[in-house]
Amino acid sequence: xxKLRKIGILTLNxxxxxxxxxxxxxxxxxxxxxxxxxxxxxxxxxxxxxxxxTFYERMSNLMKKSPVDIFNRFSYKMWTIRxxxxxIKSEEIRTNIFKKFxxxxxxxxxxxxxxxxxxxxxxxxxxxxxxxxxxxWNPSYNYGxxxxxxxxxxxxxxxxxxxxxxxxEIKEEYKGNYKKWISNMHRLSVREDDGAKIIKxxxxxxxKVLVDPTLLLTREKWLSISKQASNKPKGKYLLTYFLGGxxxxxKKQINNIANNNELEVVNLGxxxxxxxxxxxxxxxxxxxxxxxxxxxxSFHGAVFSIxxxxxxxx
Numbered sequence: 001x002x003k004l005r006k007i008g009i010l011t012l013n014x015x016x017x018x019x020x021x022x023x024x025x026x027x028x029x030x031x032x033x034x035x036x037x038x039x040x041x042x043x044x045x046x047x048x049x050x051x052x053x054t055f056y057e058r059m060s061n062l063m064k065k066s067p068v069d070i071f072n073r074f075s076y077k078m079w080t081i082r083x084x085x086x087x088i089k090s091e092e093i094r095t096n097i098f099k100k101f102x103x104x105x106x107x108x109x110x111x112x113x114x115x116x117x118x119x120x121x122x123x124x125x126x127x128x129x130x131x132x133x134x135x136x137w138n139p140s141y142n143y144g145x146x147x148x149x150x151x152x153x154x155x156x157x158x159x160x161x162x163x164x165x166x167x168x169e170i171k172e173e174y175k176g177n178y179k180k181w182i183s184n185m186h187r188l189s190v191r192e193d194d195g196a197k198i199i200k201x202x203x204x205x206x207x208k209v210l211v212d213p214t215l216l217l218t219r220e221k222w223l224s225i226s227k228q229a230s231n232k233p234k235g236k237y238l239l240t241y242f243l244g245g246x247x248x249x250x251k252k253q254i255n256n257i258a259n260n261n262e263l264e265v266v267n268l269g270x271x272x273x274x275x276x277x278x279x280x281x282x283x284x285x286x287x288x289x290x291x292x293x294x295x296x297x298s299f300h301g302a303v304f305s306i307x308x309x310x311x312x313x314x
Contacts, residue, residue, distance in 0.1 A: 004037040005127040008109075010148055012134050012141060013042050015098035018241075018269075018284040019214075019300025023133050025105050025281075026213035027161060029221070031130070041129075044112040045145035072248060079272070090277055097280035105225060115145055118152040130159045133191055133213050138166035139174050149181035156186050162210045164191040165198055179203055214303050222307060226289060227282035231275040233264045239291035241268040241284075241301045254295055263292055 009031075011024050024040055031038045062070060080087060102108065111119060129150045135141050136148040150158040170178055179202045182188070189208040190196050199207040238258045240246050246254065246267055258265045268287055271277050279287075288294055288304045294312040296302060305312035 004035065006037045006039070006125055007031050008123075008126040008129045009038060009040045010043060010129060010131045010150065011040065011136055013040070013046055013108075015095045015102065018281050019298060019303075020134055021098060021101060021106070021281045022285075022300060022304075023213050025225075026215075026217050027130065027133060028106060030213060030216045036127075038107065040106055040108045042109055042112040043145065043147045044114040044117070045143060045147055046141075068248065076245075086274070087271060090271055090274060093278045094280070097278065101280045101282060113147060113152065115147060123152060126153075126157065128157050128159055129153050130161050132161040132163040132189075135164045135166035137163045137178075137195070139171060141166070144174060144177065146177070146181060149178075149185070151181060151184070155184055158185050159187040160185050160189055160207075162189055162191040162212055163195070165195050168194045168198075170198055170202070175202065212300070212303055214300060215307070219307050219309075222285055222304070223289065225282055226285035228286050228290075229276070229279045229283040232283075232287065232290065233266060236261075236263050236292045237266045237290075238263040239266050239268060239287055239294045240270075241294070241296045241298055243269065243298060245270050245272075247297075250295065257293065257295075261292065266291070 009024065009027055011027070012020050014020060028038045028040065062073070065073070111122060113119060113123075131148050131150050142148050146152075148163070182199055183203045183205070188199070188205060189210040190199060191210070191212060193209055196207045196209050199205055238254065238261070240254060242250075254265065257263070266276055266287065267273050268276055268279075268284065285304065288301070288310060289308045291310060294301065294305050294310050296305070296312065296314060302312060302314045304310075
C-alpha cells in the first residue's frame with residue numbers, strides 16, 4: 001500500500017496576517033517535499049474565544065499613554081467613524097483576498113476541532129501532527145487552548161516545529177497547563193532563544209531553536225507565488241509595514257530616507273492607504289522584493305527582507 005503518510009498542521013488560522021499565511025504555506029511545502037500528504041487542521045477555539053476588554057481596562061490602558069498618543073488615538077478614532085463604510089469594505093475585500101490565497105496554496109481541512117470536539121475517527125487518519133510555527137504558544141492568541149499542544153493525539157504523534165511564545169515569560173495562570181502540555185511533546189523545537197529558556201524553566205527539557213518555516217523555502221519558490229499589486233508604484237519606493245500603522249516616532253526618519261533618495265513611500269497594512277491595504281500575501285512578497293528599502297516592526301517582514309536581499313530597518 002503506497003498511500004502517502006499524512007501530517008496535520010496546527011497553527012493560527014485566520015485571514016488577515018501576511019506572515020501567518022506564508023509560514024503556514026512554507027511548513028506545508030517543506031513537509032510535502034519530504035513525501036507527506038499535508039493538511040492544516042482548523043482550530044475552532046480561535047474563533048470562539050476572542051476576549052473583549054472591559055471599559056475599565058480600556059481606560060486604564062489609555063491613562064498610561066502620553067498626551068500625544070492619546071490625541072493621535074482620538075483623531076484615528078474620529079477618522080474610523082467618518083470612514084466606517086469604506087473600512088468595512090476594505091476589511092471585507094482584504095479578507096477575501098486572504099481566503100483566496102489560502103484556497104489556492106494551503107490545504108485546509110473541511111472540519112474543525114476544538115478543546116471540546118476532537119473527532120477521534122478522523123484524527124486516526126494522521127500519522128503525525130505538527131504544531132507551529134508562528135505564535136501558537138502565545139497565551140494572548142491561543143486563549144489557553146490545549147489544541148496547539150496536540151493534547152488530542154497519542155504522544156508519539158506530537159511534534160512542535162518552531163512555535164513561538166511571543167513573550168519572554170508565561171503568566172502564572174498558564175504555567176501549570178503549559179508545563180504539563182509541553183512535557184508531553186514527542187519532538188520539541190522552538191523559534192526563539194527566549195522560548196527555549198521558558199521551556200527549560202518549565203519542564204527541564206532542552207528545546208532546539210529552529211528557523212521560522214519561511215526560511216526553509218528558496219527565494220525562487222517565494223517569487224513563484226508572488227503577484228504584483230495593481231497600484232504598485234512604477235518608480236522606486238520605500239516600503240513600510242508596521243502592525244497597526246507607522247509609529248509617530250519613526251515618521252521623521254522614514255521621510256528623511258525617502259526624500260534623500262527620491263523614493264515614494266508605500267505603507268503596507270495601513271487602512272488609510274486603501275488600495276495598498278487591499279492586498280494579500282502574494283502582493284506582500286512582491287512589494288518587498290521590488291522595494292528599495294523596507295522599514296518594519298514585523299518578524300516576517302525582516303525575514304523576507306533577508307530572503308530577497310533587501311536593505312531594511314527593523
